[in-house]
Each structure stands twice: as structure tokens, then as C-alpha cells.
Amino acid sequence: MINNTPFRVCVVGLQHAHGKDIAKLLFDNGADIVSVYDRDSEKVEAFKKIYPDVKILDSEEEALKEECEMYVLAGVPSERAPFGIKALYSGKNVISDKPSVTNYKDLEALKKATKESGKRYFTYFGERLRVEASLYAEEIIKSGKIGRVVSIMGWGPHRLGDETKRPMWIWDPKTAGGVITDLASHQIEQLFFYSGAKTGKVVSSRTANYSHKEHPLFEDFGDGTILFDNGVTGYFRVDWLTPKGLSTWGDGRTIILGTKGYIELRKYVDVAKSSDKNNVYWVDEEGEHYQNATGLTGYPFFKKMIDDCTHNTDTAMNQDYIFKVLELTLDAQSKAIKVE
């Protein structure tokens, strides 16, 4: 209950740990985590330990009948949108972990479903929405210190870790969406967000399987360039090549260039200097600056999203914006040169 209004959440799919993360952030903002479904009973049991009152469901069909205000989707990536479409038509809002869609057909169906149902299909772009360095960068940009934003680079290296512990769906672009859809959706969202543009187009993109030939369909590298309608240029790069010696899962960065300064985010580590997260460096007309942003911004997206669903406002993340990010991501994935 939030201000005497129910905000009940049903979690469908725990294949990605982000499902737990999203549930926690909703819970922290007053939502009730009422029910959960995943085909993997171990994951469900672990989830129930966090939320002892949660109802365990037996199928997606059962989940669709749940009385709730929002579904959280973090199942196999290719299965998120098909459930999400049905969920929208059942009159509920949805937040899906990224990638919340893996093909154009589902994207078109999602667009139609949001229009016809009047409900919302959010996507969890955690590398911005739940990273205070990223949110602090927004404040620096708004302050005018770096002038007009003109170009953005973002990269998101990931650790694959013990391959035998990875679910099978990760190796096949049909289920995981490909490396750009799966990982670079984060970077594309950040480029788009910081650009302040209304739309954009993919100029070029590439994918490769540099180091995991035992999984012939897998892609462990992707990059690309985007040109936004306001002239802002962007480059993104992602990979599954985080070396064993890194103290965290990936050295994710974002670099935002403006006409009067630039910002560099070292989000999860400051290599060989500090294991602190949320390292924000910027240079403006006054000098060179460092700020650790941990604790400075919180994660305002989640309260806003709940408010939007409850009061039909539009403060958290515009639906057209989300679909545009997803479309750019699918464009970058589908147009990618396959590097041999």
C-alpha cells in the first residue's frame, strides 16, 4: 500500500538477477511483492526467503490472472515481450528487465498493446537508473557546466564467469537477443538520454565472437555509432571479456563531451586506484573535478514509475522514448557487420 493505494507486484521470471533487483527497488518504494513465477524452483525458493509472504505461482497463465498493479519480467529475454503483451491487455503495467524485446515483431505488438490498453511497458535500464554516478552526471549537465552535449561514448564490459553456470539461453541470440540487444541496450539508452534528442539512427554497428568459439552463435563483442536528430554523436561498445583480475564484473564507463567540458563516469571501479563505485570525473571551464556520487542521488525512477502507474502521469520515462531506445537497439543488432 502506498498512501492507501495498493501497488501489488507480480514477478514473472527470475532468470536474470535483475528481477530480484527490480522487486527490491519497488519494495523499497512501498510496493507489495505479492506473487512470483519462474520455471526454476530453486530461484523461486531463494526469492521466497526474501519475501516470505509471496505467493508461488505454477505457470505464466496463472500469473496472468493475478490481481496486481505491475508485473516485473526477468525471464528468458525472448519470452519477456510475449508475456508483457498479454499482461498489458490484462490491464496491468509492466516493467521488464532489459532487453525487454528481442525482435521487431514483438516491438510492434508491444506498441500496439500499450496504445490499446492504455497501460505502460517500462524497461529497466539499470546501468543508468540504478547507478548514482549516471544520475549525478545528469545534474552536472543540467548545471550547464559542460555546455551543450555534443558526443557521448559508453561501454559496458561484462564478466562471463563460470560458463557452466550460465543458462543455455545466453548462448543463442534467438533467446538472448544478441550482444547488442542484451548488453548495449544500456549504452544506447544512455547515449539517447544524455543526448537530449527526440530520435536518432544507427550509423554503423558490429558484432563478433572473439573468444568463445565453442558457442558458435554467441557474440562476445559489439559496438556501433549512433547519430541523433539534434546532431549529437554517440559510440557504444560492449563485451563479455572482463578479465579475471578485475575486482568487479565490469569496468563500465560513460564519457559525455560538451562544448565547454566533459564528464567521465567510472561506474563500478576506478581501476588500480579504488574499488569504490560511482566515480564521477569532470572537467569544465574552472578546472578538473572528482566526486564520488554514492548516496548523492538515490534512485528516483522507481517512485516516479509507481506514481505514473497510479496517477496516469508521465514523469519516470516516456513510453515513446522507451520504444525508440528498443528500436535503435534492434536496428544496431540487426544491421551489425559480423566480424570474423
Place this chain on the structure above:
Amino acid sequence: MINNTPFRVCVVGLQHAHGKDIAKLLFDNGADIVSVYDRDSEKVEAFKKIYPDVKILDSEEEALKEECEMYVLAGVPSERAPFGIKALYSGKNVISDKPSVTNYKDLEALKKATKESGKRYFTYFGERLRVEASLYAEEIIKSGKIGRVVSIMGWGPHRLGDETKRPMWIWDPKTAGGVITDLASHQIEQLFFYSGAKTGKVVSSRTANYSHKEHPLFEDFGDGTILFDNGVTGYFRVDWLTPKGLSTWGDGRTIILGTKGYIELRKYVDVAKSSDKNNVYWVDEEGEHYQNATGLTGYPFFKKMIDDCTHNTDTAMNQDYIFKVLELTLDAQSKAIKVE
């Protein structure tokens, strides 16, 4: 005299300060700086203060008659290759500051001239050849610590400074070559070098004039992606947007991703942490590492180049490699999307 063999150097063009830098590096390696020409007598006088015995020449024609083993070219970029071609046919070797060529016609003429004369046309890629961080990275790669190199990013922001003190040729791509030719030739050379490839092609590139509309032909931003024939991917970015508050002229970086680790070079500053140059960070299977590379490598290129010219060896920088870099640079410049 080097080992009783003369190595006389004639400097033609001091429009870029790199002319002085190249002369100094040759001098430090035993060469004699015998003569100099530039249309700007102030620059010539300043040069003579460093080399009091240097002969001042009155024209390029006079320079072409000089008895010397090498010409150093750092005049207006578009004038370097035309002189270089004549210099090669006069039987002398040449080192030109980058960009050592600004159009395809001159590039083809240079190729022909090197073949027909048997002489060499070197290009001074100072952001690698005279940066110990860059040379130290080569040692890390050779050690095998980061596995096989698969992707490289490089960026080279520059400070424009007081625009009224800039020569007129900088504002016109016809004379300066455009922002990719003028600046990103450095990054393209580094991408190519670290890739270990034999050849490559430009996938996409862009130029923009974001912040200097008073010079309508000027480009203050450029970027692009390159795909090398061994599958290595590269991205470069350059700009003239270094903010006033940075403690040096530009926060140049190179990031080299391998299958087992990666290297990041913060060449000229470690923003908000240290004004030391040559900051080398790398992560491998063992851990996260930092090394300041100042004093660790020296600049072996220059002695090798002198040796190659004297003994007709090929140890410093292969001629086909240089021409391939110049061609990729012209390709990236000429194919660039003009961002509005």
C-alpha cells in the same frame, strides 16, 4: 655525424611546433641540423636560437638544393607532400609531421616517388612515437598479458586556445586536411599499429563543427570506426573542444582490449588525480595494475629511422604501413558524414 657518417637535416616549414620537436629528436640522436626554411622569419629566428649554426634558407627551391640526408617537413599541411615528392626525387629521405598528406593525388604521387627514388617518406605520429605510455603498451601486449588484441579505442581531444593566434590555414580543410586528417591520423595509426593487422577499411566516419561556426569550413569534431583484416575493431574520436579547466592541452587516451585483459593509457594527464604524463593502467588475469611509464622506454623510433636511412634497413616504420595509415585517414576524412 653519426659513427663517422653524416646525417644532415634540413627543416622545411615550422608552421607546426612539431617541426622543432622532430629536429630536436634527430639532434638528440646525433643528426646535424644544418639548414632551415620557413616563410615566417620570426619562427626561423626562434629556431636559430636553438641551433646557432643553422643556415637560414630563402625559399623551398633553395632548400631543395641542400646537401642533406633528410628533410623535416612541418609547413602548412597541404604543402608538405608537394615538397616531399620533389625532395624524394632529389634523392633525400623525408620525415613529415602528420598529416603528411591531405589528398589522394599527393598520396599516389608520394607512393610513386618512394618507389622511383628508393628513398623513404616517414610520418611523425608523435602521439605514439614520442609518448612513453604508448610504447610501454606495446611491451605489455608483447608479454601476452592481455591475450590477443581484439578492439582498440583512441581519442585525441585538443585545445584550440586563443583563436586569434592560430594561423589561417587551420580553419580550412583544404590546407589543414580536415579534423580527421589533421588530428585523427594519430589515432588511426595507433589503432592500426596495436591491431597488428596488414590492412583495414573504414566502416563509418563523421565530422562536425559543433562550436566554431564563425569558421564555417572548420571541423572541431571527428570520429569513425575501422575494421582490420585480422578482425580487430577500432574506434577513434578527435576534437578541438578541450575545456579551459584542463591542466594540459588534451586528455588523450588509448584503450586496448584483449581476450585476457585490457590496457588504458592516460597519456597526458590523469584527470583530477595527477598531472603526471604516461599513466598506464592495465587489467589482466592477475589483477589491476598501474605503471607510470615516464623514462621507461625512451623514443627508439628516431635512431632506427636514422639507421634505416643510412643503411637501407627497415626497422623504424615500414613504408607500406605508413601509406596504408595515410590512406585510411584520407578514407575516413573523405567518407565522413557531415553532422549538422
